[in-house]
Each structure stands twice: as structure tokens, then as C-alpha cells.
Amino acid sequence: MKRVFVSYYLLVFVFSLLSCVVSAQMPLPQSPKREFRGAWIQAVNGQWQGIGRDAMQAELTRELNILQADGINAILFQVRVEGDALYASNLEPWSRYLTGQQGTPPSPYWDPLEWMVDECHARGMELHAWINPYRAKTKGTQVMATTHYAIRHPERCFHYGDLMLFDPGLPENRHFICQVAQDIVTRYDIDGFHIDDYFYPYPVAGEFIPDDASYAAYGQGLCLEDWRRNNVNLFIRELHDVIHTTKPWVKFGVSPFGIYRNQSSWPGGSKTSGTQNYDDLYADVLLWVREGWVDYNVPQIYWEIGNRAADYDELIRWWSRNCTGRPLIIGQDVDRTVAKPDLQNPAQHQMTAKMALQRRLPGISGSCQWYARAVADDTGGYGTALRTYYHARPALQPEMPWIDKKAPGKVRKVSAVHMDDGTLHLFWTEPKAKGEMDVARQYAVYVFPQGMKVDLNNMNQLVCITAETHIQLPYSDGKTKWTYVVTALDRLQNESKGVKKTVKL
Numbered sequence: 001m002k003r004v005f006v007s008y009y010l011l012v013f014v015f016s017l018l019s020c021v022v023s024a025q026m027p028l029p030q031s032p033k034r035e036f037r038g039a040w041i042q043a044v045n046g047q048w049q050g051i052g053r054d055a056m057q058a059e060l061t062r063e064l065n066i067l068q069a070d071g072i073n074a075i076l077f078q079v080r081v082e083g084d085a086l087y088a089s090n091l092e093p094w095s096r097y098l099t100g101q102q103g104t105p106p107s108p109y110w111d112p113l114e115w116m117v118d119e120c121h122a123r124g125m126e127l128h129a130w131i132n133p134y135r136a137k138t139k140g141t142q143v144m145a146t147t148h149y150a151i152r153h154p155e156r157c158f159h160y161g162d163l164m165l166f167d168p169g170l171p172e173n174r175h176f177i178c179q180v181a182q183d184i185v186t187r188y189d190i191d192g193f194h195i196d197d198y199f200y201p202y203p204v205a206g207e208f209i210p211d212d213a214s215y216a217a218y219g220q221g222l223c224l225e226d227w228r229r230n231n232v233n234l235f236i237r238e239l240h241d242v243i244h245t246t247k248p249w250v251k252f253g254v255s256p257f258g259i260y261r262n263q264s265s266w267p268g269g270s271k272t273s274g275t276q277n278y279d280d281l282y283a284d285v286l287l288w289v290r291e292g293w294v295d296y297n298v299p300q301i302y303w304e305i306g307n308r309a310a311d312y313d314e315l316i317r318w319w320s321r322n323c324t325g326r327p328l329i330i331g332q333d334v335d336r337t338v339a340k341p342d343l344q345n346p347a348q349h350q351m352t353a354k355m356a357l358q359r360r361l362p363g364i365s366g367s368c369q370w371y372a373r374a375v376a377d378d379t380g381g382y383g384t385a386l387r388t389y390y391h392a393r394p395a396l397q398p399e400m401p402w403i404d405k406k407a408p409g410k411v412r413k414v415s416a417v418h419m420d421d422g423t424l425h426l427f428w429t430e431p432k433a434k435g436e437m438d439v440a441r442q443y444a445v446y447v448f449p450q451g452m453k454v455d456l457n458n459m460n461q462l463v464c465i466t467a468e469t470h471i472q473l474p475y476s477d478g479k480t481k482w483t484y485v486v487t488a489l490d491r492l493q494n495e496s497k498g499v500k501k502t503v504k505l
Contacts, residue, residue, distance in 0.1 A: 073394075200281050
């Protein structure tokens, strides 16, 4: 994307929980109006295991504050690692990745998912609940709770490598996982539901997946490979339907492995030589996107530019050409990006080159950072670059018209009010709504200096996205005219028409 610079100073808002305060900043390049800017917060690495409520909340608060300042607008929070729960569940036991012992509730008691929903929404971020669908036990789990699904139904699981897995070939497993999803979607005000790349297990040399019995029972004449792919297809479609039947506005996303198929396996594949979604994990991602069974797709393109087996440049171009029927979001590996030198300028790392591809190629709707703490710790200056350059302007979420394309009504009664403390505030009233999908959840505020055409596609003029119905303005001497425009955003961030208010600052 061409970098467009402007010749005047712009105003940007600094977010706070109560208002947005304006400050001056040097000109910045035009950024996309809509862009998914996510980060994964994982539990599977054991970072929360047994540290207790206060320490976990303190670390999450630190990360969320930094991520908010870095322009991250969506958090993908892992709440189910191995048929367990980092939330209050009547279906599955508390996770050992939270309390240190599977089945043991947190003490003092709290619900991490509920807490994270509140904290993310307070910062203007979406919260997507992230589960691993098929994994029942990892190598490090020594004792399983008696309430665990695999203990109650061991005949529905199999062992492979160091893992115990829910057999994807059994309809009852598919239905149970969807029941878990429905429970989460029903009870929590999440914005999205997310699954990662573990479908059928990653291949282990010399081992065979022990699903002969389920294949004999349900194969229905399909070859083994097509049957396994169909099992995953049925699950994806059922999960999509359950989510949207329960709450139509909750987005369903998947983050598959970064290679769909190698060109050596299929002429339409990428020029790569790694593990394949379609052939090895039995995940037909292109079909899911084509059929509309997912609302967004985040392939994990974690390699560096120039990698011999899986070149980032090759893969991001392949996904851009082949898989844009739903928002395509690039899964970025922070550590690897900053550890590898740029091929054209070895004195710097690869973030600049990767972001240039992400912003320039067609059909790409943003990125998701693996992992959140690496961004919060500013590894290799990654967070600083997001904050000061790539995410220096706010962005709305990608549109999803297949879910909802009706914009909310316009805001009402926009007025500028001088407060008793001498500050000037812009107030407005939320629009009327007929149903949940029409309710204004946030507001976008644009500002234009005198003489500039009001253009809501000029993202250099978007200065604030807030859930509040007022902002503080940068009042000086009352001699300079500025035009403010306020729009309403619903749950899917459909945007209303703007309402103008000219004020003298």
C-alpha cells in the first residue's frame, strides 16, 4: 500500500475509561479504515498455572493496558486447552492450566473468562473465546478429574503420540464439543468464538491414527482420507450453526496451520514443503471459507521471509490469491519476525517487510499476533512499531454483511458543553434501537479542520472509538473552527451516518 503523508498536524485521542482526550501528533500515513488487530493470550504454555487470581489479574491487566495502547482491538483468550475450562462450566472440569490441578476450582474464586470479557470491553477491545476442540489430554497431565469427558467416555477417545484425543469420527464427540461452545456463547458476552489448528493430530513418524472402529461404523463408503476430512467439515458446519443460532452476532473464526497444500500434492498449492492442512490434518480450510462456515480465517504464517520449506512471502501471497471469501487475517509470529534479518536490509528485522505485504496484498483484513506477551514486552520493538506507526490510528473491525449489514441509527442531540472546571466536552445521545443487532455499542469520532472536506473514509481524521457518549475536546482560545462528526457502531461495527457539530477551539 502506498504511504500517503499529509502536510498538517492531526489530532489524536488518548483512550481512557471515561473519556477521550485530544492531543497533537506529527502526521502519520493513511491506515485502513477497517482492520482486525488481534493478539492471542494462551494458557497451554502454563503461564497461569497455579499463580493465583491476583497475580494472573495483575499480569493480564498489564498486558491489556499495553496492548490497548499498541492499537490491538481484539483478544483471543484461550479458555479450553484439553477438554477443561478456564471459566465456570458444568460440562467440563476446571483446568490444571489455571489452578495446577484439573477439577480444582480457583481460590479465591473467580471466573477468568467473565473477567476478561469485562476488561476487554472496558478498553474497547473484542473478546474471542478460544478453544482447542479435539485435545483431551496433553503429556504433562498426570491426573484427570473424574468429571472429564474422556474419563466418563474413554471409548470415544484415542491415544496418539503424547496426546489423548476426542475421536473426530464419532458424532457424539462432535455434538458434545458444540454443546460446550453453545454453553460459552449463551452465558458470556463474547464477540467471537475461535478454534485453533489442531484437528486430526499432527503426524508422528511411525504411528497410525487408531480410528479403525469409528471408520468401520461411519465410513459410508468414503475412502479413509475423505472420511476424515468430512468429519472435520461436519464439525465446522455444526459449530458455525450452533454459534449463530445461539447469538447471531458472535463471529466464528479459525486459525489453521499456515500451509493448505504443497504444490507437490496439488497443482494449485503453494511452493512449500511442509505439513499440510488438507492432506495431514484433514482440514479443508478453502471449503469452509467457500461455503461460509467460518466468519474469519487466520492462517498461522509463522515462518520468516525466505524460509526454504515455508516462505512467508510465498504463503501470504497464496492465501491472498486463494482464500478471501471471508476476512483473511494473517497470523504473525512476533519472536520469529524480530529474530530474522530483512533480506534487503540485514540491519533490521522483518516486521517492516511483512507488514508491507499484509497491507499491500488484496483481500487481507489485518493480523493477529502470536503471542500477546511478546507484544506487551515490546520484543524487538514490535509493540512500539504498532503503537507509533502501524496502529497509530484506530480502526474499525472488518465488515461481515452475511451476519448483519444494517447500520444503526444516527446519534442524536450532539452538543458542545463548557463544564464548570473550564473544559469543553462534546456530548451526544445514543440512537434508538429496535433490537439487539441495532443497539449502538460504540461510537466513532472524526475531526476536520476548517476548510477540509468531511470524508469519513479519511482515517487520518478518525481520532476515537469509544463506548462513552461524550469526549473531552482540546479547548484553547475559542478562535479556531473544527468540525466533529460522530457515528454509531453496532455489535458488528456497522457504521451509521455521521452527525456534524462545528465548534471553536
